[in-house]
Amino acid sequence: MGALAIRNIHKTYNETVHILKGIDLEIEAGEFLILVGPSGCGKSTLLSMIAGLDHPTSGSIHIGDRDVTNLPSKDRDIAMVFQSYALYPNMTVAQNIAFGLEIRKVPKAERKAAVDRVSAMLQIGHLLDRKPGQLSGGQRQRVAMGRALARDPKLFLFDEPLSNLDAKLRVEMRAEIKLLHQRTQTTTVYVTHDQVEAMTLGDRIAVMKDGLVQQFGTPNEIYNHPANRFVAEFIGSPAMNMVDAQWLGAALTAQGVELATTDAQRAAVQAHGSAELVYGLRPESIGFAATGLPGKLSMIEPTGPETYATVDTAAGKLTARVPGVLQAAVGDAVHLQWSAEQSHLFDRASGVRVG
Amino acid sequence: MNRLNFHRLILWSMLLLFAAWFLVPLYVMLTTSLKDAEQLRAGNLLSLPTAPTLDAWFKAWGSACTGVQCEGLKPFFWNSMVMVVPAVLLSTLIGSLNGYVLSKWKFRGSETLFAFMLFGVFMPMQVVLLPMSQVLGWLGVASSIWGLMLVHVVAGIPSTTLFFRNYYIGLPDELIKAAQLDGAGFWMIFRRIVLPLSLPILVVTLIWQFTNIWNDFLYGVVFSGADSKPITVGLNNLANTSSAVKEYNVDMAAALIAALPTLFVYVVAGKYFVRGLTAGAVKG
Numbered sequence: 001m002g003a004l005a006i007r008n009i010h011k012t013y014n015e016t017v018h019i020l021k022g023i024d025l026e027i028e029a030g031e032f033l034i035l036v037g038p039s040g041c042g043k044s045t046l047l048s049m050i051a052g053l054d055h056p057t058s059g060s061i062h063i064g065d066r067d068v069t070n071l072p073s074k075d076r077d078i079a080m081v082f083q084s085y086a087l088y089p090n091m092t093v094a095q096n097i098a099f100g101l102e103i104r105k106v107p108k109a110e111r112k113a114a115v116d117r118v119s120a121m122l123q124i125g126h127l128l129d130r131k132p133g134q135l136s137g138g139q140r141q142r143v144a145m146g147r148a149l150a151r152d153p154k155l156f157l158f159d160e161p162l163s164n165l166d167a168k169l170r171v172e173m174r175a176e177i178k179l180l181h182q183r184t185q186t187t188t189v190y191v192t193h194d195q196v197e198a199m200t201l202g203d204r205i206a207v208m209k210d211g212l213v214q215q216f217g218t219p220n221e222i223y224n225h226p227a228n229r230f231v232a233e234f235i236g237s238p239a240m241n242m243v244d245a246q247w248l249g250a251a252l253t254a255q256g257v258e259l260a261t262t263d264a265q266r267a268a269v270q271a272h273g274s275a276e277l278v279y280g281l282r283p284e285s286i287g288f289a290a291t292g293l294p295g296k297l298s299m300i301e302p303t304g305p306e307t308y309a310t311v312d313t314a315a316g317k318l319t320a321r322v323p324g325v326l327q328a329a330v331g332d333a334v335h336l337q338w339s340a341e342q343s344h345l346f347d348r349a350s351g352v353r354v355g
Numbered sequence: 356m357n358r359l360n361f362h363r364l365i366l367w368s369m370l371l372l373f374a375a376w377f378l379v380p381l382y383v384m385l386t387t388s389l390k391d392a393e394q395l396r397a398g399n400l401l402s403l404p405t406a407p408t409l410d411a412w413f414k415a416w417g418s419a420c421t422g423v424q425c426e427g428l429k430p431f432f433w434n435s436m437v438m439v440v441p442a443v444l445l446s447t448l449i450g451s452l453n454g455y456v457l458s459k460w461k462f463r464g465s466e467t468l469f470a471f472m473l474f475g476v477f478m479p480m481q482v483v484l485l486p487m488s489q490v491l492g493w494l495g496v497a498s499s500i501w502g503l504m505l506v507h508v509v510a511g512i513p514s515t516t517l518f519f520r521n522y523y524i525g526l527p528d529e530l531i532k533a534a535q536l537d538g539a540g541f542w543m544i545f546r547r548i549v550l551p552l553s554l555p556i557l558v559v560t561l562i563w564q565f566t567n568i569w570n571d572f573l574y575g576v577v578f579s580g581a582d583s584k585p586i587t588v589g590l591n592n593l594a595n596t597s598s599a600v601k602e603y604n605v606d607m608a609a610a611l612i613a614a615l616p617t618l619f620v621y622v623v624a625g626k627y628f629v630r631g632l633t634a635g636a637v638k639g
Contacts, residue, residue, distance in 0.1 A: 053532050074538035086529035090551040099547075100537035147537075 003029035003187040004050070004155060009059035011045060011211075019045050020056070021211040027204055030185040034202035036192055038234070041208040044159060047191045051157055052076050063155055079148035080157040083164065085140045087132035087147070094119075094128040097146045104151075118146040121180070138169050145180070158190040162197065174200060195235045199223065207231045229351035232280050232344060238308055240280045241318045244348065247275040252345075254279060254315040257293060260340035268355030269345065276348040283308065283321035285342035288328075292337035293318075297330050311336060388412060388608035395603055411604035415612055419605050421592035428609055430582075431589025435569060436616075438500050438585060442507040443564040449508070450515020450560060451553060455545055457516065458523035459531050469520065475513030480573050483510070491578060498580030506578055507568045515560050522556040523549065558627035566617050586613045 004027050011020040020042045027033045035043040048054035050061060052073035060069045068076045079100070087096050097118060098111045106114075119125045122142045132140060141161065148156060158177070162170045178201055181188055192198055198205050199219045207214045207222060207230075215227035226232035232240045245254040247269050252259045259279050261269075269277065288309075295313035307326040310319050311334060318336060328334065345354040387395070388411050389404040417427040457469050487506055488497065496502035526549065534544045575585040584592075590613045594606050621628070 051532075051536060053535065073532075073535045074540075078536065080533070080536050082529045082533060084527055084529050086527060086533035088530065088534070088548055090548070099534075099539075103538040103543065147533075 002026040003031070003064060004033070004189065005062040006046070006050070007060045007062070009046065009049065009056045009061070011042070011049070011054075012057050019211055023059070023211075023213055025206055025213065025216060027187065029187055032181055032188045032190065032201055032203045034190050034192065034198040034205045035208060036195060036198040036205060036234075037208035037214075039193060042211040043191045043193075043208050046208075047157055047159055047189060050155070050189055051078060051080050077154040078157060079151055079153040079155075080159065081141075081144045081148050081161045083160045085132075085144040085164075087140060087143055089132050092129050092131060093124065093135070093143050093146075096132065096143060097150045100147065100151045114150045114152075118149045121149065121183075122146050137165050138173065141165065141173055142176075145177075149180075149184070154187065156186045156188040158188065160192055161190075162192075162194075177201060195237065199235065207234060209234075225353070226280075226344065227353050229278060229280070229346040232346070236282060238283050238319050238321065240282050240344070241286070243279040243281075243316050243318075245277045245279040245345075247277060252277065252279065257313070257315040259315070260338070260343065261345070262340045262343075262355075265340070265343070265345055265355040272347065272354045274347055274349065277354060278346040278348050278351075280344035280346060281318070281338055281342065283319045285338045286318060286320035286336050287322065287338065288320065288326075289335050289337035292335040294333065294335055297328055297332045297334055300326055300328070300330060302326070384607045384611055388415075388604050388611060390604050392600070392602070392604070411602070411608040412612070414602075415593070415605045415609035419593050419602075419609065420596045420598070421589055422596055428586060428589050428593065428612055431584055431586040432612065434500060434579075434583055434589075435586040438504050438507070438583070439565065439568045442504045442511070442568050443561060445504075446508045446511030446515050446564055447557065447560045449512055450517075451519040451550070451557070452545070453512065453516040454519025454521075454523050455549055457520045459526070459528065459549070460541070469516075472513045472516055475510075476517055480510070484573075484577055488578065498578070498583070500579070500583040503574065503578050503583060503585070506574050507571070510574070511564050511567065515564065518556055518560050518563070519553070522553065526552060555627065558624050562620055562624055562628050565620050569617055589613075 004025075006023055006025040009020050009023040010018075012018050023042075023046060025033070035046060037043050045054060049056050052068070052071060056069065060067055062068065063076060063078070087093075088099065091099065094115050097115050101111045101114055115128065116125075119128060122145060124139065124142050124146060127135060127139060127143070132143065135143065144161070161177070162173055165173060174197060177190075181201075190197075190201060198207075199222075202219055204217065205219055205222050206216045209230055215222055215231045217225075217227075222231060222235055226235065226240075229242070233242065243254045243259070245252050245259055252261050252269070293313050293315065295311040295318070297309060298312045298317070299308075299310040301308040301310075302325060306321055306323050308319055308321055309326055309328070310317060313336065320336060346352065347354055383400055386402070386404055387400075389407040389409070391404075391406060391408055391410065394402075394405055415427055416429055416432075418425055419427045421428075421431070453472075457465055491497040491502040491505070494502070494505075496505060530548060531544055534548050539547065570587065571585070572587040572591065575588045576591070579585060579588065590609055593609050
């Protein structure tokens with residue numbers, strides 16, 4: 001059995017509002033699980049349930065080989081970092097870090113050792129006597145992580161811990177969380193709505209929407225084999241190009257333009273039955289070439305290392321992501337090319353991946 | 356520049372005028388209490404005492420007649436102290452516990468319960484006189500200092516609950532959750548996290564309750580027994596006991612004695628009072 005197993009979790013409020021509609025997830029010890037999705041998808045509710053701060057209507061939660069579904073938070077051997085950090089304003093940094101140990105009646109010498117250990121790890125030794133009110137956002141974030149680390153928990157929970165930081169600090173702290181996890185190897189559940197955080201931090205990602213897990217897999221699987229149209233569009237920036245297409249029995253076309261497909265895709269479409277499809281292409285799969293789908297450049301967005309170019313074609317608007325600087329101007333006639341292996345096919349009605 | 360000075364002048368004169376207006380009664384009380392009977396008969400209200408004496412104060416404190424007995428305000432003063440201090444502490448403590456539950460441990464119906472408690476803040480005191488005396492009779496504490504204490508605690512709970520509940524609403528819920536994950540229970544969180552963060556509202560509530568209960572006359576006159584009358588009742592009896600000559604100096608000294616504790620509390624904790632009120636306003 002894994003380090004954390006979530007079995008068929010349902011949550012309803014007032015018997016009418018269905019927040020979670022049967023969640024099943026399982027991860028191994030030491031893995032970093034990301035719960036990602038738009039707001040209202042139920043990811044924070046699920047995290048609260050793992051923490052014991054909320055209770056499922058049905059289903060069970062296991063940590064290690066224990067069923068913790070009905071255990072109070074304090075008996076679950078978990079620690080959590082909150083979005084607002086939730087440091088105790090009346091205590092010093094050292095007292096904040098040691099509070100959980102103090103309540104568990106850990107002897108003073110051991111508490112001191114734990115504070116020294118985590119403060120060295122997070123480089124907050126010089127802040128130990130300060131109150132949270134005297135700290136900057138990044139320092140508070142570190143102290144909150146220190147408080148969680150001090151108890152050496154079985155399971156680490158993060159609730160959107162970086163969303164209150166500015167962009168630069170966010171990238172720094174993201175790297176620090178990753179390093180910390182590499183060092184401690186503590187099983188971690190991390191909630192975010194940021195797909196970059198999800199991709200960079202996660203060993204496994206659960207993409208959620210409307211109280212359901214849309215896809216559960218490694219970052220590679222999520223990115224390269226999205227299970228449905230929602231996952232494909234949610235992960236990746238700029239978002240995947242989506243072209244409404246029709247299967248005409250032998251070829252796939254959009255507005256009369258034939259779209260490249262592989263043998264495997266054609267077989268899958270034949271088996272699928274419905275002719276109304278969506279053809280998906282990641283912006284980085286598309287390149288400029290001498291021949292191919294003709295179009296006109298309608299927008300150029302340079303970012304420095306790469307450039308996003310939006311092209312109006314007969315099949316619709318397509319965004320290409322090309323390295324370096326694009327030597328072209330808006331209005332130029334261009335040709336786009338891509339390989340069929342890079343394309344994704346989804347059913348138009350249900351959004352489910354076809355091939 | 357001249358214009359500005361003119362405005363300043365107007366402003367300052369108005370402020371001084373109002374200050375004087377409000378201070379004149381205090382001045383009259385203080386000077387009268389220091390005068391002797393002879394100067395009182397001369398009748399000049401605003402004159403300074405020619406031969407200042409504390410005789411009136413001693414008499415008011417120890418030997419003035421309040422009805423048939425003549426022991427001054429002293430016994431009433433101690434009755435009030437013995438009754439007010441526990442009543443203030445208890446009603447504040449219960450209010451803060453109620454506020455903690457109603458803001459951080461909400462349960463089904465807790466909002467409705469709070470709404471009903473709010474009625475208690477606005478309910479006129481007279482409404483509860485008869486039912487309360489019935490209850491005190493059942494409990495066997497009618498006409499005693501304990502009964503009076505109980506009445507003040509119960510009457511104070513709605514407003515103390517309101518103060519604390521509104522203050523605690525401003526404390527982030529995540530603090531409570533973090534403490535729960537750290538292993539703290541209901542009481543531990545209250546004692547170690549919530550109470551230490553309550554200082555501003557604690558001071559406001561203590562002052563509020565002390566002033567209200569110390570200055571209360573109605574409950575004091577209705578629910579106290581012969582030997583448990585609070586100072587407000589004592590003062591009333593002292594001023595209403597008729598003798599051959601009306602001793603205004605003793606009346607004034609007695610009134611000042613009755614007002615001293617609340618004055619003292621305001622002077623000592625007043626700045627926390629203002630700070631607490633504004634802190635609540637900003638954070639809440």
